Amino acid sequence: MTVHLELPAIYQFPPLFTRQPNKSIRNKQIETWINIILTNCEQCKIWTITKQGDMKIIDPDTQQVTTFNIFHNTEIDRSCSPIFINEIWQMMQKQGQLLNRDGKDLKISTDSDELQTDEEFYILWKSLELWANEILDWFERTTQLNKVVTFYEIVSSEDNFNESFYSMPEPLLYQILKILVKRGRATMLKENSKYVAIKVI
Structure with a gap:
C-alpha cells in the first residue's frame, strides 16, 4: 500500500498560493490551507513538519521516505511566501494544532517576514x-x-x-x-x- 497525499482540486488553483490582501478572504484562504495540512497529515500519519512546509511521507510497505513541501506546487510552479506561511502557523498555533518538539509554545514572530519558529514541530490533527x-x-x-x-x-x-x-x-x-x-x-x-x-x- 503506497501512501499518497489527498490534495483537493483547489491545490491546483494558483491564487491559493498568493497571500490575498483582503483580510476576510485571506482568513478563508488560511482555513483552506489548514484543512489541507491536517487532512493529509492524519491520512498519511505525518507527525512533524518544518517551518518551510517540508513533510516526510513514509511508505508503510517499503519504509521509503519521500519529502514533500506542501507550500510548493511544482506542477503549477507556485509557492507561498514566508510571511503567508507564518500567518498559517500563527492561526494553527492559536487553534492548538501545532506543538513545539519540546512541548513549549512556538516562537512565531508576528512582526517579521522571517519565520521565528523552531526548524520542525509537531502537527496536531487532534488536540x-x-x-x-x-x-x-x-x-x-x-x-x-x-x-x-x-x-x-x-x-x-x-x-x-x-x-x-x-x-x-x-x-x-x-x-x-x-x-x-x-x-x-x-x-x-x-x-x-x-x-x-x-x-x-
Whole structure:
C-alpha cells in the first residue's frame, strides 16, 4: 500500500498560493490551507513538519521516505511566501494544532517576514486532550490498567498497528501522557533519568 497525499482540486488553483490582501478572504484562504495540512497529515500519519512546509511521507510497505513541501506546487510552479506561511502557523498555533518538539509554545514572530519558529514541530490533527482520551480508552479497552506499559509498546507494538496513535513519536506521546498524570489517572516511570513507561489507573 503506497501512501499518497489527498490534495483537493483547489491545490491546483494558483491564487491559493498568493497571500490575498483582503483580510476576510485571506482568513478563508488560511482555513483552506489548514484543512489541507491536517487532512493529509492524519491520512498519511505525518507527525512533524518544518517551518518551510517540508513533510516526510513514509511508505508503510517499503519504509521509503519521500519529502514533500506542501507550500510548493511544482506542477503549477507556485509557492507561498514566508510571511503567508507564518500567518498559517500563527492561526494553527492559536487553534492548538501545532506543538513545539519540546512541548513549549512556538516562537512565531508576528512582526517579521522571517519565520521565528523552531526548524520542525509537531502537527496536531487532534488536540492533546483528545489524544489523551483516546490513549486512556486504549488502556481500558485492552485491560492495561494498573500495568506498567512502555512508551515503545504504546506506539510501536504491532498489536497497535490499527490505532490512530501507532507510529507517534515518543516525545509527542510524553506530552500527551502528561495530561493523564495531571488528571490523577497515571504515573510515569523513569529509566536513566528519562521517562520511558506509564502506569494508568
